[in-house]
Amino acid sequence: MTTRTLKSFTAAMARPLPVLILADTSGSMSVDGKIEALNTALADMIDTFAEEDEGKAEIHVGIITFGSAAQIHQDPISASKLDFQPLSANGMTPMGGAFDLVRELIEDHDKISGRAYTPAIVLVSDGQPNDMWEPALDRLLKSERALKAQRFALGIGEDADADVLRRFLDNPEGRVYGASDARQIKMFFKAVTMSMCSRSRSMNPNATMANDFLLSDLDGMELL
Amino acid sequence: MNVFGTSVQGPAHKAEGLPNQDAWLHAHVGNMRVVVVSDGMGSRPFAREGAMAACRATVDALRQWRRNPAAPPEILVSMIHLFWRARVAPLPPAECACTCLFAAADQNGMGIVGQLGDGLVLIRNDTGVRSLQNRDPNHFSNQTEGLGVSRNITAWSTAPLNTDIRAVVLSTDGVADDLLPERFEDFVNWLEKDIGLQAPQRRWRALATALRRWPTPRHIDDKTIAVLQFSRRNK
Known part of the structure; x- marks a missing residue:
């Protein structure tokens, strides 16, 4: 009787741990199998999150793409309910638009509630932004809510703009990883996946400092 | 006046063999x-030592403050910080950090409530139920102010209690973060009627059972509820 009553006062869902992907889908991602590797890596990550049932949080995934336009490809949703639609690559690199979209997403309490654990943002790009990205990044880094997010960055190939990625991390100890091939893209996402699962299983899933990355998994990956 | 409450170890601490790190206490301080x-x-x-010290330090501070309740609440919360630091010494305060939520009132309902850090203070008076603190819109789960985090007394919320008070419910974030805000009033009703009207031993057992069988999936935290309930005949 008591438990049945309590159910009507309490949240029916576990606390979410949002993982927000900012994926470069510019035309250059269509060469050398980069977009295919990214799709495979994202699909594997989502599958692992969906099967993660030991965690204290329910991992939610949202995907923002920036190519022909910056747009929300997938609103944050429990990985177990996400039907991943592969990304396609064309257009330029409107990264600033993606920064604004992720900021708006994090500030939207209907999409990421106060019950959520601190979100993680994963930025992946193979080139230089071609829009007004600096004021957008500034807005992101000044947003009190978005500022709390854990941030990861991966540059793909030689044309990735390490300076932009480093400024996105906004942390002297933050590491910008570089991937030169499909295998390393998958390795990076595997490490992100393990890091998120580790957070979800930890005593405090907000404690991001100690487990930012499982560095041993990224041995051999160039730091940009 | 009816006072009851309980605290149960959460699944995370149970799984890791760690004790409950919530604490609660009820006491008489003069006529309050x-x-x-x-x-x-x-x-x-x-953290466990810090939480236990916070409960005792609040009673220590109220013992001093009640001599002149006209003294501003800033004096009271400053004393809580001071007595808490004295109680946790020689441990470093930062290693004992904890939240602190309290309510103190006499038979007529005159008194004070206060909150530092997350959790929830619900106040029922003749016109309805309100929470002491509006949730910080930039808040995420498990991020909080507390004793041992800062000594900034502006991080506290306090409010006077008056004769129209019917109940005060204090809960730690293991309870508060999973409660639906639109159902706060029903939650207080449940505590007042379904739990509060039972005999003390049955009341304690019913509340502890409810907290142990917490319905939100994958809940992890220790859970504590304490209630100060005023009988209608005193109104």
């Missing part, structure tokens, strides 16, 4: 009844 709850911050090594 006092309830305090505290949530020791999980990442701090002496």
Whole structure:
């Protein structure tokens, strides 16, 4: 009787741990199998999150793409309910638009509630932004809510703009990883996946400092 | 006046063989009844000690403050910080960090409530139920102010209690973060009627059972509720 009553006062869902992907889908991602590797890596990550049932949080995934336009490809949703639609690559690199979209997403309490654990943002790009990205990044880094997010960055190939990625991390100890091939893209996402699962299983899933990355998994990956 | 409450170990601490890091206490201070709850911050090594000290330090501070309740609440919360630091010494305060929520009132309902850090203070008076603190819109789960985090007294919320008070409910974030805000009033009704009207031993058992069988999936935290309930005949 008591438990049945309590159910009507309490949240029916576990606390979410949002993982927000900012994926470069510019035309250059269509060469050398980069977009295919990214799709495979994202699909594997989502599958692992969906099967993660030991965690204290329910991992939610949202995907923002920036190519022909910056747009929300997938609103944050429990990985177990996400039907991943592969990304396609064309257009330029409107990264600033993606920064604004992720900021708006994090500030939207209907999409990421106060019950959520601190979100993680994963930025992946193979080139230089071609829009007004600096004021957008500034807005992101000044947003009190978005500022709390854990941030990861991966540059793909030689044309990735390490300076932009480093400024996105906004942390002297933050590491910008570089991937030169499909295998390393998958390795990076595997490490992100393990890091998120580790957070979800930890005593405090907000404690991001100690487990930012499982560095041993990224041995051999160039730091940009 | 009816005072009751309980605290149960959460699944995370149970699985890791760690004790409950919440604490609660009720006490008489002069003609006032006092309830305090505290949530020791999980990442701090002496969080449990800090939470227990917070409950006692609040009673210590109220003993001094009641001599002149006209003194501003800032004096009271400053004393809580001071007595808490004295109680946790020689441990470093940062390693004992914890929240602190309290209510103190006499038979007529005159008194004070206060909150530092997350958790929830619900106040029922003749016109309805309100929470002491509006949730910080930039808040995410498990991020909090507390004793041992800062000594900034502006981080506290306090409010006077008056004769129209019917109940005060204090809860730590293991309870508060999973409660639906639109159902706060029903939650207080449940505590007042379904739980509060039972005999003390049955009341304690019913509340502890409810907290152990917490319905939100994958809940992890220790859970504590304390209630100060005023009988209608005193109104």
